[in-house]
Amino acid sequence: MTSNSTPPESRDPRRGTRSARDMRVLVVDDDFRVASIHADIVSGVSGFGVQATVGTCAEARAAMAAQSPDLVLADVYLPDGDGIELVRSSGADAFVLSAAVESATVRRALTAGVHAYLVKPFTRQSLVDRLERFSRYRKLMTTPHPLKQEEIDRALSVMHGTSQPVTAAGSTTEDLVLDALGTEERSAAEVAEVAGVSRATAQRRLSALAGRGVVTVRLRYGSSGRPEHLYARSSGAGW
Structure with missing residues (x-):
């Protein structure tokens, strides 16, 4: 790869388009074309925005x-x-995106605390998937109260993509979904965010619970588009 001396401000292809609510992502790659591709992927994922693209450690710092x-x-x-x-010394949440595949390098990155290691070239969806997982992980880990063991396990399973969330003994995905529902009326998307599962998984589990009468379903009609399904615990339903 070749270094690019263009200032970071002019190398951010989406600078100025980021919402204040978006998570700020710093892209560090000395190949400007590759950095631009990665920045473009980040900008296309809801909840994320590019802070800057840079090509050196000095620019990153x-x-x-x-x-x-x-x-x-x-x-x-x-x-x-x-x-x-750079990642280790900064203490920042990070992914490593690299063509380096030596086991020692990968181990070193994991020891430094990276949340994902993607080997170039990778598909757009591979990075999108990790970003979406990271978003859910951060939401689960951002809480004012002390974390319970099952909450930590859930966040780690979300980030690292285990097929079944790690939970307390005897707990299932339906337990997570019902716990996330609590005593409120929520949509499948809201339940998914709280439970740390995908929307599709939440939808399936809620439908199964509704079929057994554990939860109730009603439609909420908006000003346009399809009605939204809202779920709530059935009165007197045991669990």
């Missing part, structure tokens, strides 16, 4: 000093240093 990113996407080999060491 300057961007971090100006504003702490919520997530760093870093290559391993950079013109003036090592992307894994």
